Amino acid sequence: MIHLPATLESDLDWSRADEEGPFFLDFGWDTTPLHPFNEGHFNAYRLAVEEWNKWKKEGTVFLGRVNGDFSKQFNPSQELEERYREFLLDENLAPTSMNYTLFCANIFSEYLQRLASFCSDEAIPSLIVFLEGLSAENVLFFCKRRFEHIHLHFTHYSLPLFQKESIGVSLSCDNTFDPSIYNALFSSLKELGLSFKCVPEELLNEHWDGIDHLIVDPGTLSETGRRMLYGFEAAGGEIVSTGERLGFSKELLLEEFLKKKKPV
Template identity: 25%
Template structure:
């Protein structure tokens, strides 16, 4: 493939050979018109276990979109959101990889110049109910609890987890990790240069702090997440029933809110994080979520980082020392860490009044 045809994606913007492209993509691909408010479409390709992989209709739609000067974001619909199935089923996985290979050889090859990327999942984040809980998945859960140092919680079978709040968090964390690993295995069959997306609906989630923790860049390193239903900023794109579009532009975001690392983050930290998010929102202070494991990569353009002091690791404190040395300011929720440029969250709120 000619590399000059490759699309790249960064912070809500596609970089195409012909220039910068801010997406406003219509789900109803058949009705796409050249002079409409949209500049491209999402074309869904049935790729589930029952699909015959006949995408001739989708090819016709794509030809019409190209003729009308539109861009295409493909969606490989494996029906992962529709019903429960086994993530350990090697035959199902092989079937999905065959669909991916056909997509790469046909539609992607034929429409490379107009392809923005590919969606590999669209649905909610209740992954627990997407699983068939066979013996293998249960055994993996028990091993994971030991690795995470959580075997002392008295939780053994997945059905017991909903009886305790900590169990609910651990089960959500485990299921999201398994789901992410499965997606990343599928992604390995796609071209490295093709941007990959998930459309996630968090409308039913009551805790934004939990959502931010579960959907961290650390857990989804090679997938761009597009969120629906969040009342707080998460990512650069949004989606609803009709389209995918850019987030409203917020200039001069200088505040980052740090999500504790996977190894440390517990119920108390998520509760503290929820308070921080709500307080900043009430004071109309724009912020973006960052993650301790990626602090060095994500603090660009930030002047202040709000942390939960009890949720900062030794490595995290060293990174914050570097942030302060570079002129940044740390706002600590809880006991201060003794950094050269630091204030308490309570003092920070008073200063903002």
């Protein structure tokens, strides 16, 4: 990987840009917290992206690297605090550590995708992700709800978000997501050695190709999600409910599904 200095102080004189990539545009966010609402800073980073376009235009370009704690990407500020309060009100959420990290994940992903929009059409804007293992919280933070147009490069542990699997897990909306339900579900699936793919509820119809069984939490299923399940069923899929039955003709309870999948 070729590191290209792209901090606010960098002159963008990249003598190594003629080498083979992939390239990492180092904005310095590892050591200097990002100021997400400073347009002057954003424009400086945008110029770095546009300069990279002049050199390469195509291939993988990494725009950052993170772990699961997005709250450490930013320094506390009055504007950040005000926007967090607005986020809690809009989503009807309590002020918890997880919800603050979720808020920061939203801010960071919006910033990164805005920056990625200045990459050439041939480029693959990417993000390096360091994770130690599977958790429902990280699945929520890194799902396509936030990173649909950014390629995530997992360096240690890959989350079940992009693989083609026959078992799908519908992720409920941010304001109804219960990590305890999903952590228990993931553990049950892993115990049986079952691979699966997690898809945000609102994106199900875009990503259910290849999925035969779709696991849903009936307690948090929205009306939009229910309508999508009818489409999934019509396409030949089977719904698996983690709670009570939902009334579909092709439906199993989770216990029934796991029993069928258990090795004899």
